[in-house]
Amino acid sequence: MSESYILLVDDNQDDIDLTLRAIRKSNIDQRVVIARDGQEALDYLFAEGEYAGEEHELPSVVLLDLNMPRVGGLDVLKRLRAELRTEILPVVVLTTSDEQTDIVRSYKFGANSFITKPIDINQFLEAIQELHLYWTERNTSPPAPNT
Secondary structure (H helix, E strand, O other): OOOOEEEEEOOOHHHHHHHHHHHHHOOOOOEEEEEOOHHHHHHHHHOOHHHOOOOOOOOOEEEEOOOOOOOOHHHHHHHHHHOOOOOOOOEEEEEOOOOHHHHHHHHHOOOOEEEEOOOOHHHHHHHHHHHHHHHHHHOOOOOOOOO
């Protein structure tokens, strides 16, 4: 069995750095793969585009921002849920948005959780610790489908 990892999908370098810092400070010993927009995430997960021919194991969880260039988070969710290989992959929307329409649409398109990024660094650190503990330690994910 391969090493589990977290797929972080975010286009904002400050948010990426903050998330990685929170993961390190939380002593989370799990690899983080970064996709800088929705298209890169889809290419990585489906071995397309710049990742053509590079089939990867699925991550234990995807942390997905909503507002990104090329392909936004909601479109990523739609594609993930439309494919057998990823239809039940755990996806946590981790975004600065707290708009009700974004929350409703995220769940409608298959998000497993919706977290608004806290502005306070300590609250953000706590949110990352809780997220990691639940999704990578406590949660039992279903086996990967045979595709």
